[in-house]
Amino acid sequence: MAGESDIWDGDEWEGHVLHLLQAEHGAHNVQKVPAKHLGDCGLDFICLHEQLVYQCYAVQEPIDVAVRADKQKSKITIDIKKFCDPNGGAAAILKGQKIKRWILAVPLHDSKAVVEHAAKKAAEVRAKKLPYVDGDFQIIIQDRETFDADTWNHRMLLRKRIRPIVPEPTDEDVAAVSDGDQSLADNLRAKMVKRVSDSGELEDVVDDLLRVFVQSENAKDTLRSMAPDAYENVVRLISERLRRLRLGSRRLVGDPLDAEIDSLKTAILAAVPNLDPGTADTIALGAVSDWLMRCPLKLD
Template sequence: MEHNFRRTWDGIAWQRHAHILVQMRHGASNVQRVPDKVNGDAGLEFFTLDGCLYQCFAPEDPGNTPKTSSAMKQKATRDLPKLKEYEDTLAKLLCGLKCSRWILFCPVLDDKAVIAHVRAKGAEVAALGLSFLSADFEALVQSQDDFTAEAAKLRELPIGPNLLIAQPSEEEVTTQESTDLVVTLDGKLSRAYPLVTESKRAKIRRTYVKNHIKGGNTLAALKSEHPMLWERAWQTISAEESRLEMLGAAGEAAPAERLQESLSRIEEGLSKDLPHVAHSTLTAISAGTLSDWLMRCPLDFDGDK
């Protein structure tokens, strides 16, 4: 049974996410990551103390099944022989541990032929009698569908304010203030705050620009460190944007009040869909989303063109 998991990943993000899932399955203290900065990773991303060898792979075009299947087969063909090539290195790393499984861990698995290929290559390696492989050694292919329980637990983990978010620099803010998008923003702010002075409106505009940059950085950090939560946040934002585009922001309330209403709706939606994410993180995303809408025009006021 397939589940609605994110299919497209870049290699580094997938490796980080896979590491978390593997830690949740085997226990964090039972998983050893194999760094690749010095002489590569010897064909392993991480291994577990109960005898599993994991290698991660994120296909570039998961929507193209033949291309993806070919790439996964090639990955196994390249990396399984590394168990022999790096036998001495791996034996030292494993330190007497007997391993019974080599697992190619991918975001998706759509083609049974990949399983047959990986198992055949695994049988070839098993026949070599490597010192750190057990007699029942097998090579497998697994995907997110094999880690549904771990994924469900991951969604419920609290994400505190310690998410590493890049703060907007003055240079970034100044650069973005000169773009056409901010010209659009400034026009809307002049209607939302018609009684404030030019200098006051400039300060308000700068705050929106900072929020736009910080919101984007927050979503980028969430996508990198907690991609499943990022996907949920993105779905919430997209749904609210679609509602806004369909119904518009028209009404008897003043523009400033409509801005507050839109901000509250975003925060409320995110709070419901991401109840375990720190309020400060949700606030940064909400404020950034509102700024983005004002610049791109999903949020419009009467008389805007």
Template sequence: MDQSMHGLIGLSGGEWQDLCTRVLRMQHGTDLVVVPDKGGDHGLEAYTLSGHVFQCYSPTEPLKTQKRYEKQRDKTTEDVGKFIDNSEKLKKLFGEHVRISRWIIMCPYIDSKDLAAHCAAQTKRVRAAKLDYVDPNIHVICQTMEDYEFSYKKVVNGQLSRMHLPALTEPDYGSVDSSDVDKMREKLGKVHSLRDESLRGEYVKRLLYSYLNSQDFRAYIKDHYTEIHVLLESELDDLEQRLVMEFVLDDTRPATQLKKVLAETEKRVKECAPDTTSGDSRTLAHGQVAEWLMRCPLDFYDDLAS
């Protein structure tokens, strides 16, 4: 799976549906008809005039492969059933000129071949129903965003070009657990230039300022820019894995390590959200580093401080 799409796993149902709708609009243009949720969706979120029906489904993660498959299987069975049972309403919805040739369930991640086999069984089920609005050669299939990679990236790039974050505010420092602050202060004490208590205290305060504002930024991005949120969280998760597996082996001085991590984090943030100001990118990056210092993925060796 493309790294930029890995963060799609775990999106809420509403977030996934919103993203799918954006991408399908980009893919199909005015050929796409979105079906409002009000009154029930009858087993579909949207359809095209050329005969493709879409249902979007994102199960609550984390899940193991078998459990994920079972949830996807059951959702497919349930909504294909709606597609069959609501025949009178769907006949009116599609009219005389639309014949459905593809019923598609879109999921963030599919890692079991059994889902494709189940869709084949559901194909037989739909064909046997002999519905007026269904092409005799209809197929039930499963897809991910990788099937719409070009349109997905166009949607992401469109979001990047208009991203604007709220203004920075003076945060409530008391909302951070004191033990986490002590942990950060202790680790930064290994940095030679921060051994002075007053200098370290000011540095910790600046990191906490970035941390608390970055939490607000990330919540705002998640609510208003789903695609950027996916990219950003995926990149920061990947970088955290590097902290655990690679940076821990770095034998440079603590100050050098800290600079390296700060620079790499800011670089990743800027790549995910190039339209943000330098200050906002830095706030997001420094806030993430502060979190790593408090949660422990980032630490330094005592014997390197001198």
């Protein structure tokens, strides 16, 4: 039986394989063949520099080994027929090429019967002597064990993306922060006036920074409920960065805020790779706003 990690929606599996192939062959060496317009032609991806074509297939799990094998054999039969059609899309796309391998990429391959069927169909393809098929043409089956383990594990981590639903801060939420400690807003004005000279615009910027700070706190609260370990990693990282800033009374130059936000977002995603990038951006924005309010960051 397939485990939980082997249960895939067909579109999700195809997208997963695309990223694995891009990691293995290079993004510029993998051509996707969309099926939405004019239909499927028996292949999903082409790696021409390797003379490989891939077809993705994920059965509806859970099922037993024999049923999975029958479905995979049927998939090979149907799609190889399309691949061999001299008037079909594959023939037109692969004109001038010599494809050596047609690869069925599946989440789980656990039956030698599928290998035997693939060998039989490959012999039939070679016998057709198609102009775009190499004399050494083979049909093979690949599953998770075939791909680089580090790349697979990284993609599986991203598959378990942490996406907190973060409520937008209300005007009352922002006012509560500002009214609770007026020095916070005053610190923001004192530091941002060097970047924004217009008084009306300055107040809008201060309000935006307070708002993103509140939203960042909301994001961290949601993250703490969803993924406590990820929350602890993020909070620890921010605390360590703030400690360095305070000890150094760090002066930021150039385009300081953008650089600091980008740097912190990158560090957060490195610590928690499966955190939604938008959430990481929100937390980084809020953290830098907090630092502007509370620590001796100086803007030149």
